Amino acid sequence: MSIEINGVGKQFGDFVALDDVSLHIPTGQLTALLGPSGGGKSTLLRIIAGLEHADRGRVQIEGLDATHLPAQKRNVGFVFQHYAAFKHLTVYRNVAFGLEIRKVPKQQMRTRVNELLELVHLSQFADRLPSQLSGGQRQRMALARALAVEPNVLLLDEPFGALDAKVRKELRDWLRRLHDEVHVTTVFVTHDQEEALEVADEIVIINEGRIEQIGTPDQLYDEPANDFVMRFIGPVTELGGRLVRPHDLELVVTDPGDGHYGTVRRVVRVGYEVRVEIQAGAETVLVTASRSQFQDLGIAEGSPVWVRPQRGAMSVASSQKIPVAAG
Amino acid sequence: MVEARRRQPTALRWVFRAIVTTYLFLLVAGPVSLVVRHTFAEGLTDLQGIAEDPDVVHALRLTVVVALVSVVINTVFGVGISLLLVRYEFPGRRLLSAFVNLPLSVSPIVVGLSLVLVYGGRNGWFGPTLEAAGFQVVFATPAIVMATVFVALPLVVREVVPVLQEVGVEQEQAARSLGAGSLQTFRRITLPTIRWAVVYGVVLSLARSLGEFGAVKVVSGNVLGQTRTATLVVEEKYLNFDQGGAYATAFLLASISVACIVVVSIIRPREQRS
Amino acid sequence: MATVALGTGPTARLRRSVRPGHLTTASGVGLGVAMIWFSLLVLIPLSAVVVTAAGGGWTGFWSSVTNEQTAAAIRLTVGMAAVVTLINVVMGTLIAWVLVRDEFFGKRALEVLIDIPFALPTIVAGLVLLSLYGSDSPFGIDVANTRSAVFLAFLFVTLPFIVRMVQPVLAEIDPEVEQAAASLGASRFTTFRRVILPSLAPAITAGAALSFARGVSEYGSLVLLSGNLPFRTEVTSVRILSSVENNNLAGAASVATILLVISVAVMIAVEVLQRRMSRRG
Numbered sequence: 063m064s065i066e067i068n069g070v071g072k073q074f075g076d077f078v079a080l081d082d083v084s085l086h087i088p089t090g091q092l093t094a095l096l097g098p099s100g101g102g103k104s105t106l107l108r109i110i111a112g113l114e115h116a117d118r119g120r121v122q123i124e125g126l127d128a129t130h131l132p133a134q135k136r137n138v139g140f141v142f143q144h145y146a147a148f149k150h151l152t153v154y155r156n157v158a159f160g161l162e163i164r165k166v167p168k169q170q171m172r173t174r175v176n177e178l179l180e181l182v183h184l185s186q187f188a189d190r191l192p193s194q195l196s197g198g199q200r201q202r203m204a205l206a207r208a209l210a211v212e213p214n215v216l217l218l219d220e221p222f223g224a225l226d227a228k229v230r231k232e233l234r235d236w237l238r239r240l241h242d243e244v245h246v247t248t249v250f251v252t253h254d255q256e257e258a259l260e261v262a263d264e265i266v267i268i269n270e271g272r273i274e275q276i277g278t279p280d281q282l283y284d285e286p287a288n289d290f291v292m293r294f295i296g297p298v299t300e301l302g303g304r305l306v307r308p309h310d311l312e313l314v315v316t317d318p319g320d321g322h323y324g325t326v327r328r329v330v331r332v333g334y335e336v337r338v339e340i341q342a343g344a345e346t347v348l349v350t351a352s353r354s355q356f357q358d359l360g361i362a363e364g365s366p367v368w369v370r371p372q373r374g375a376m377s378v379a380s381s382q383k384i385p386v387a388a389g
Numbered sequence: 390m391v392e393a394r395r396r397q398p399t400a401l402r403w404v405f406r407a408i409v410t411t412y413l414f415l416l417v418a419g420p421v422s423l424v425v426r427h428t429f430a431e432g433l434t435d436l437q438g439i440a441e442d443p444d445v446v447h448a449l450r451l452t453v454v455v456a457l458v459s460v461v462i463n464t465v466f467g468v469g470i471s472l473l474l475v476r477y478e479f480p481g482r483r484l485l486s487a488f489v490n491l492p493l494s495v496s497p498i499v500v501g502l503s504l505v506l507v508y509g510g511r512n513g514w515f516g517p518t519l520e521a522a523g524f525q526v527v528f529a530t531p532a533i534v535m536a537t538v539f540v541a542l543p544l545v546v547r548e549v550v551p552v553l554q555e556v557g558v559e560q561e562q563a564a565r566s567l568g569a570g571s572l573q574t575f576r577r578i579t580l581p582t583i584r585w586a587v588v589y590g591v592v593l594s595l596a597r598s599l600g601e602f603g604a605v606k607v608v609s610g611n612v613l614g615q616t617r618t619a620t621l622v623v624e625e626k627y628l629n630f631d632q633g634g635a636y637a638t639a640f641l642l643a644s645i646s647v648a649c650i651v652v653v654s655i656i657r658p659r660e661q662r663s
Numbered sequence: 664m665a666t667v668a669l670g671t672g673p674t675a676r677l678r679r680s681v682r683p684g685h686l687t688t689a690s691g692v693g694l695g696v697a698m699i700w701f702s703l704l705v706l707i708p709l710s711a712v713v714v715t716a717a718g719g720g721w722t723g724f725w726s727s728v729t730n731e732q733t734a735a736a737i738r739l740t741v742g743m744a745a746v747v748t749l750i751n752v753v754m755g756t757l758i759a760w761v762l763v764r765d766e767f768f769g770k771r772a773l774e775v776l777i778d779i780p781f782a783l784p785t786i787v788a789g790l791v792l793l794s795l796y797g798s799d800s801p802f803g804i805d806v807a808n809t810r811s812a813v814f815l816a817f818l819f820v821t822l823p824f825i826v827r828m829v830q831p832v833l834a835e836i837d838p839e840v841e842q843a844a845a846s847l848g849a850s851r852f853t854t855f856r857r858v859i860l861p862s863l864a865p866a867i868t869a870g871a872a873l874s875f876a877r878g879v880s881e882y883g884s885l886v887l888l889s890g891n892l893p894f895r896t897e898v899t900s901v902r903i904l905s906s907v908e909n910n911n912l913a914g915a916a917s918v919a920t921i922l923l924v925i926s927v928a929v930m931i932a933v934e935v936l937q938r939r940m941s942r943r944g
Binding site (some may be wrong): 410476491492494499532650 | 694711740757758761762769773778782783787818819861899900901907916926930933934
């Protein structure tokens with residue numbers, strides 16, 4: 063049940079939210095739309111759901127032209143960042159909502175709802191109101207509600223954005239396991255690169271209304287198409303006018319011939335990792351090393367060092383100056 | 390808040406409390422309680438008196454009927470206009486949103502005058518035509534209803550609009566994505582969400598409709614036994630030195646409006662809890 | 664309360680998610696019906712007032728509103744409404760303060776008292792005031808048929824406006840802001856004047872505008888209380904009514920236009936202030 067997006071454009075007043083976006087989302091995969099806020103990723107998701115209509119272009123779901131189909135006829139499951147729980151209905155009735163609309167027989171409905179409540183671990187809360195649930199529980203309820211109607215595609219808009227860090231991480235793992243179980247074509251929007259890298263089969267990077275790159279997490283990390291993707295997907299620093307990952311750099315205390323000479327400006331230890339700032343000419347280069355690597359070097363603030371990329375390190379030409387403390 | 394309260398020196402707090410309580414007592418509580426005393430000064434005779442006066446009974450019935458009709462009209466239009474104002478974009482939306490509140494600040498006499506100018510039977514804009522078609526508006530019940538609807542028009546809208554804005558559209562969109570059509574979404578999601586605001590608006594409209602005086606006085610013709618409403622009875626009785634009757638009728642009207650407020654103050658916390 | 668359920672706080676925060684949609688066929692029809700009804704009930708009648716007033720030409724209008732008795736009524740109404748509004752600014756803010764920041768037995772009863780002037784039929788309000796401040800006054804204060812009666816009636820009917828406007832705004836002010844001001848060395852009075860008052864100002868102004876408009880347009884509560892004595896206690900609405908009763912509709916419309924202009928100005932002011940408040944919220 064693939065999703066096919068062709069030349070979709072959308073404007074809000076003068077603001078271009080999406081600019082000629084084309085995308086193929088394959089069946090059964092977990093795809094992340096990743097990018098900075100205001101980049102257009104949520105708008106794209108809402109256009110797929112039919113909650114927003116594209117100014118230009120076409121949307122096909124499962125081979126069917128859905129461009130002008132209203133939301134209620136698309137059979138998509140949509141999960142909102144702020145849950146959109148029906149506050150006046152119990153957890154059970156929330157999950158049953160779509161089935162009630164479809165006039166599913168009572169008995170069948172009960173079986174299906176209970177099954178889903180089981181799946182999202184909310185069986186014992188069936189009779190509660192959403193206001194009596196925690197944020198994480200509400201979001202699981204919203205997910206069950208969306209899955210109840212057996213949607214062709216499941217769409218999640220920053221589903222964990224409103225939750226605190228710990229719950230967020232739990233739900234992330236849980237979503238991945240759930241998807242492995244249910245296998246419905248799933249698209250979720252996030253601005254958190256770690257979340258996308260950890261959960262998604264495929265990531266679509268969207269910025270300023272355009273797609274920057276599509277690929278698996280490994281492809282994006284190892285072969286970023288441009289400096290934007292490189293910067294967005296992980297920590298970066300600049301060395302000799304090129305963007306490099308700070309952990310792809312190594313420090314040497316004797317001139318290796320191919321290194322950049324500099325002096326240690328600052329050393330910060332964060333847990334198992336040591337971050338070293340090197341002043342190399344006009345550039346301030348960030349290098350991360352493990353604690354033992356750092357200790358072996360025997361350097362301190364003010365020490366002269368040489369910086370060079372490790373073997374196999376990937377780098378991208380930098381188009382603009384970036385702040386040192388990236389990542 | 391607790392912190393801020395603790396910082397407030399007790400003396401000043403007591404002074405404020407005393408000023409406010411005295412002020413409200415002298416301005417509101419005292420006078421209102423006196424009306425109750427006056428009503429029952431001679432036991433139940435005054436209340437019995439008006440209950441046995443067919444003209445008063447007719448006036449009360451007219452008032453109740455007019456109020457109920459007005460409330461129904463204002464509820465339907467109030468909810469409809471609120472939905473249009475919050476959920477849709479159309480030219481003149483802001484202007485409409487501002488004008489809907491206008492009846493709050495227009496003098497009831499001006500309301501009455503404006504209706505007479507348009508629907509007056511002799512030289513109103515539409516009045517003569519309507520009358521020729523056998524439909525009398527001014528000096529008849531339709532004008533009383535229109536005047537009452539006019540003055541209570543914003544009350545439902547002002548309650549419902551903020552609630553609609555606050556809940557946002559996500560619940561409705563979720564219902565859509567689950568397959569619900571417009572009507573199903575309205576009935577199953579929107580209406581339950583705004584129901585307390587609607588109830589609140591209805592109660593306020595009811596109190597306002599029962600009590601309208603000035604506008605009704607201008608358009609009703611104040612014909613005894615026909616177009617005289619309860620508030621007009623209070624005036625007429627008082628001016629005819631039937632103070633007992635005036636107080637009794639006033640007491641009836643006042644108890645309905647006070648009952649309305651009490652209902653509202655019971656509803657309010659429940660609404661906040663959910 | 665009703666008149667003051669403002670779009671502050673959460674409304675403003677969530678406004679982004681409420682992106683109004685375009686009209687569908689059904690909602691378009693609904694809008695059409697609503698607009699026809701609204702026009703027939705409000706817009707056309709109120710235009711009729713202005714058109715009728717203009718019908719007599721500028722001289723007709725001017726002679727109507729500068730008629731000595733009418734001018735006296737307008738002066739009394741506007742002046743008294745202004746005085747009462749000033750008192751409400753102080754008392755309304757104080758009452759709101761006590762209701763939000765203080766906690767004591769009987770506070771809920773006071774809350775109900777605030778709403779009574781709004782819910783009570785105006786004619787009953789007049790009767791109510793007459794029972795305590797009329798010829799039978801247990802305090803021996805008889806204001807009936809004097810200007811004090813007009814003052815008292817205005818004070819009564821305009822009581823809720825500022826209180827109900829200020830209350831929700833005051834309740835939303837973060838006490839940490841006051842604590843921050845105090846920690847920076849501000850006295851409690853300074854904190855009130857420089858921190859609290861500026862945040863309350865739009866609410867107070869909007870409430871004052873509504874209170875002024877209500878005072879200027881008041882009629883019902885005065886009927887039994889003020890005696891409607893020309894040049895002394897007769898207010899503008901009464902003047903309009905007597906013109907209507909004398910079948911001088913053009914004259915009535917001229918004076919009514921003045922009240923209407925005040926109403927529209929107040930409505931615009933309140934709309935602007937509320938928008939500002941919801942932006943800040």
